[in-house]
Amino acid sequence: MTLTEQLKILLDNYFEKYPHMSINALAKKSGVGASTLRRIINNSLKGNPSSSTVLNLVSATTKERKLATILKIMKGPIGILLNSSFGHFVEEDLPHNYSTDLNRELGDWPKYLIYKLASNKKGVLKKDIENMLGRVGLKHLEALFEQGKVFMEGEVIHAKEKNFSLDIKVSLKHLPHLLEFFKPDDVDKGKNLFYTLSESLNEDGIQKVKGIQKEAIKKIYNVMMSPYFEGDIPYFSISMMDTLNLEGYK
Secondary structure (H helix, E strand, O other): OOHHHHHHHHHHHHHHHOOOOOHHHHHHHHOOOHHHHHHHHOOOOOOOOOHHHHHHHHHHHHOOOEHHHHHHHOOHHHHHHHHHHHHHHHHOOOOOEEOHHHHHHOOOHHHHHHHHHHOOOOOEEHHHHHHHHHHHHHHHHHHHHHOOOEEEEOOEEEEOOOOEEOOHHHHHHHHHHHHOOOOHHHHHHOOOOOOOOOOOOOHHHHHHHHHHHHHHHHHHHHHHHOHHHOOOOOOOOOOOOOOOOOOOOO
């Protein structure tokens, strides 16, 4: 069985179970285009969909949001793809929930930033959002309140979902904005860090580097989750690596 064949079975079973659900409705729910869904159902999809597309479909059709559970219940080509792409979250015991709903709502940078700050243990104050984003930020904040995505605890705004995981395409969309928070002139203050390394490697070398990075991510996460290091400074870390091959480069 191929990946697309298994996806077709997944969709066929879903529409059989929910006969009143339309393709367009599932497209809206999953964040996967209706044309892509039709091609999967009609066996006319060229190539395999991305791992994030598959995860969106599985989460939407199974109504399961816990990433660890999704990776555990899915077998076959879908399970292999998802475990190879997202298994490190489970391996490192990172309790992330995957939400197609949040993928839609946090596509706008102001909403993403507000929710990102509100998901910290200390949450975020309304005045800080206004100082950073102005009236636009307050408008997006009000929308998040109306949607039940954030709530007030005293004067502090908290995200309903503290540990969340988004589609990588959504996260990459916001990466340029997030990098604007890096302050190169403040290196001497001891809060930021920047390194870029590149070299020609073989497959074993790449896997070795990825293993080191995963271990570092686990240690960073443990520090961030430790009550001993809990504080008032909203801090972020970005970890990414890839090849510099021209294939697929635009």
